[in-house]
Amino acid sequence: MNAAPIDGAHADARHDGRDDTSFLIEIALRRGDFLREVSIRSRHRVIALVGASGAGKTSVLHAIAGLLRPARGRIKIAGRLLFDAETRIDVPAHRRRIGYVFQDARLFPHLDVRENLLYGLRGDARTHPRFALHEVVALLGIDALLPRRVRGLSGGEQQRIAIGRALLSQPDLLLLDEPLSMLDMDRRDELLPYLQRVRDETALPMIYVSHVPDEVRRIADEVHRIG
Numbered sequence: 001m002n003a004a005p006i007d008g009a010h011a012d013a014r015h016d017g018r019d020d021t022s023f024l025i026e027i028a029l030r031r032g033d034f035l036r037e038v039s040i041r042s043r044h045r046v047i048a049l050v051g052a053s054g055a056g057k058t059s060v061l062h063a064i065a066g067l068l069r070p071a072r073g074r075i076k077i078a079g080r081l082l083f084d085a086e087t088r089i090d091v092p093a094h095r096r097r098i099g100y101v102f103q104d105a106r107l108f109p110h111l112d113v114r115e116n117l118l119y120g121l122r123g124d125a126r127t128h129p130r131f132a133l134h135e136v137v138a139l140l141g142i143d144a145l146l147p148r149r150v151r152g153l154s155g156g157e158q159q160r161i162a163i164g165r166a167l168l169s170q171p172d173l174l175l176l177d178e179p180l181s182m183l184d185m186d187r188r189d190e191l192l193p194y195l196q197r198v199r200d201e202t203a204l205p206m207i208y209v210s211h212v213p214d215e216v217r218r219i220a221d222e223v224h225r226i227g
């Protein structure tokens with residue numbers, strides 16, 4: 001497979017040219033009969049993965065997150081070597097410092113919004129967080145939702161909480177797997193500006209998977225096609 005860059009939108013605005021905001025993902029993935037070679041090199045901070053259904057986009061994110069071990073290759077992101085088959089480096093998932101946002105919010109229904117958010121904030125992160133609760137709440141406009149139960153929140157509100165929870169886990173990298181795909185057009189339009197704020201104000205490297213060209217244009221510096 002190839003993963004050639006096919007777009008350079010926003011490139012100059014947020015590309016700072018430093019090595020520690022680059023992506024090197026050169027892997028072979030196997031899942032049953034499915035086999036996919038992936039070669040992504042980018043010096044941009046925010047990249048998108050596009051490709052047909054079943055092309056392997058989610059599998060690439062799983063490999064980056066440490067949930068799927070590549071058959072061979074190397075993953076280095078923002079200056080951190082996460083996986084290298086040759087030297088047998090395979091950083092465990094819980095040490096990769098990755099925030100993962102799924103299609104569905106996957107919130108805990110028995111906890112309220114504040115408790116869902118704080119779930120990610122543990123250990124040292126509680127005392128010296130890079131992303132503090134009040135900052136994340138302001139960034140995502142979720143102050144009024146804090147005491148609410150998850151049940152009854154709209155899909156867009158739930159996704160904002162899921163993004164907040166991911167940020168509060170103090171990640172060095174954000175993976176977003178079609179985070180708007182379960183929302184109708186109006187909700188999508190409501191949530192996109194929040195994703196853009198997260199992109200611009202957290203300065204985190206991000207990988208954004210989507211089928212929707214307009215979303216990809218509005219979020220990513222560079223687009224890579226899988227498949």
Ligand SMILES: Nc1ncnc2c1ncn2[C@@H]1O[C@H](COP(=O)(O)OP(=O)(O)OP(=O)(O)O)[C@@H](O)[C@H]1O
Nearest residue numbers: 031032033034051052053054055056057058059060
């Ligand atoms: N646990 C598994 N065992 C075997 N095959 C799998 C497994 N998970 C995924 N696959 C297969 O791997 C391929 C890639 O799946 P993946 O979910 O990564 O694609 P995708 O590009 O994210 O698709 P979509 O856009 O539909 O979410 C598919 O053919 C899928 O059927």
